[in-house]
Amino acid sequence: MKVGVIGYARSGKTTVFNALTGAHAAVGAFGSRDANVAVLKVPDERLERLAEIHHPKKVTHAEIQFLDVAPNTAAGEDKALDSAALTVLKNVDALVHVVRAFENEDVVHPKDSVDPVRDGRSLDEELQLDDLIIIERRLERLAKEGRKDREYDLIGRCRDHIESGQSLRTLELNPQEQKAIGGYTFLSRKPLLLLGNYGEEGIGQADPAGLDAYAAEAGLAHIDLCAAMEMEVAQLPEDERQAFRDELGLGEASRIRFIRSAYHSLGLISFLTAGEPEVRAWPIVAGTHAVDAAGQIHSDIQRGFIRAEVVAYDDFMAAGSMAKAKEAGHVRLEGKEYEVKDGDIILFRFNV
Ligand SMILES: Nc1nc2c(ncn2[C@@H]2O[C@H](COP(=O)(O)OP(=O)(O)OP(=O)(O)O)[C@@H](O)[C@H]2O)c(=O)[nH]1
Ligand SMILES: [Mg+2]
Known part of the structure; x- marks a missing residue:
């Protein structure tokens, strides 16, 4: 399972990436072209219990592959994604949108102000626009070939949906139709998890930026993190982390909350295989x-x-x-x- 981390410049994508994976990628390295990749193990106590019975040579957890997409350098700064990023995202199973909700005078927001709901909407519009370009091209070609068939109608419905201001995620399709448009890898149809990146002042407050309400309206999964602090905690020795979390009021490890939301928003479950060589969890769609x-x-x-x-x-x-x-x-x-x-x-x- 591959997840792409996206968001506007300096929203804290790399900080979130480090917080969730314990990696040490450089943050604030504006404009560096490198993408960061890491693998996150999905915690699953059942594997531990099964290993006690089978004594396998190997225990393998389900994995989420994380891709911190390289920053946008080719499109204007008011865009989150350039064409290189859009291409990379075609190959991921799900998107995590890191939405800046922290105040920090030293870090300029590319749109000059912190407004999480605006960013949530405008990034979705970028995804929709990319889909729309593909759709228009396809419709033109089908029309030229005189093929006003089922595919033409289906793609036409996709266009109407986007033109009414919605992402393809919310377009209801039967299994056959889903299969038929699968090959287009529309970005606005990929499951998207909104991740509100709050500063310290946001800890313990209920939905200060209105992201909950927006997520509900747009049909998106949503979690909040305080990524800068989480990153510091993630880089402490493991036995010191929870005490630190308790002291800061951070609650349950963000990694675990994140994985649960990701599994939920993607409709994932795990089946298990257990034997002497290996005890293993396999992620599949329910x-x-x-x-x-x-x-x-x-x-x-x-x-x-x-x-x-x-x-x-x-x-x-x-x-x-x-x-x-x-x-x-x-x-x-x-x-x-x-x-x-x-x-x-x-x-x-x-x-x-
Ligand atoms: N105060 C505060 N600063 C943060 C927080 N998260 C990130 N920052 C700062 O914001 C800056 C950008 O963070 P990054 O994680 O590099 O953001 P990014 O989205 O990866 O940025 P680009 O890759 O350049 O687009 C850094 O200076 C971070 O220290 C936060 O929760 N609170
Ligand atoms: Mg970055």
């Missing part, structure tokens, strides 16, 4: 069928899928071993179409 979940592990397993042996994590733990879970009738044989649930422990039978 509603994924067993045969497609198998493909996450290896395309051969998907291709040669016979069936899935499935036991729910809680049932397995209550039984204490696979043999006892089987005795108790908790291990089910499921076919290709089975909808995988969060915490399913799965053994795929396959033949290639």
Whole structure:
């Protein structure tokens, strides 16, 4: 799972990136062309418990790959994204918009004032505009080829939706239509998490910038962080962090809150595999069928899928071993179409 961190210049993207990943990328390095990449492990206690039973050689957590997109240098400063960034974003699964909500006289906002809701709206407009350009081009071509077919109608609906001021995220499509527009990788259709970056003065205050209300109206997931402080805490030795958080009133680790929101806004769940070589969590979109979940592990397993042996994590733990879970009738044989649930422990039978 790949997440792109975006936002206006100096909104604190790199600070957030460091806070969440514990990395030490240089902040305030205005205009540096480098993108920062890091991997965030999704905490999952179930893996620890399963490892106590299986004693595997390896425990592998689900991962979120983070991309702090290189700063915009080619478009005007009032834009968050230049064409290089827009291209990079085509390949991410989700977007995190870091919205500046902190006051800092030494750091100039490219739009000269701090206004989180304005930034939320205008960045979304940048995404919409990029989609609209692709749509207009496609419509023109289809019209030229005389193809006023289903695709023409569908893309036309996308255009109307954007022209009414909304992102494609909120356009209701049936599964077939979703598949049909998948290849366009529209940016305003990607799940977007709003991340309000507050200064110290915002800690413990309820929605001072009105981001909650905006997120609700736009149908977006939303969390608040105090990234500068979180970054400092993330760079402390692990055993000192929580005491520091408590003292500052920061609450639960931002990394954990972030991952929960990201999972939620992306509709992700994890299924598990457990054995002697490896205990592992695999992120999938809720509603994924067993045969497609198998493909996450290896395309051969998907291709040669016979069936899935499935036991729910809680049932397995209550039984204490696979043999006892089987005795108790908790291990089910499921076919290709089975909808995988969060915490399913799965053994795929396959033949290639
Ligand atoms: N007071 C305060 N300053 C912050 C906060 N977050 C970031 N800053 C400062 O704002 C400046 C920009 O932060 P960065 O993390 O580099 O922002 P960025 O969005 O990555 O900036 P570019 O990559 O140049 O677009 C730095 O000087 C940070 O120290 C915050 O929560 N409070
Ligand atoms: Mg940066």
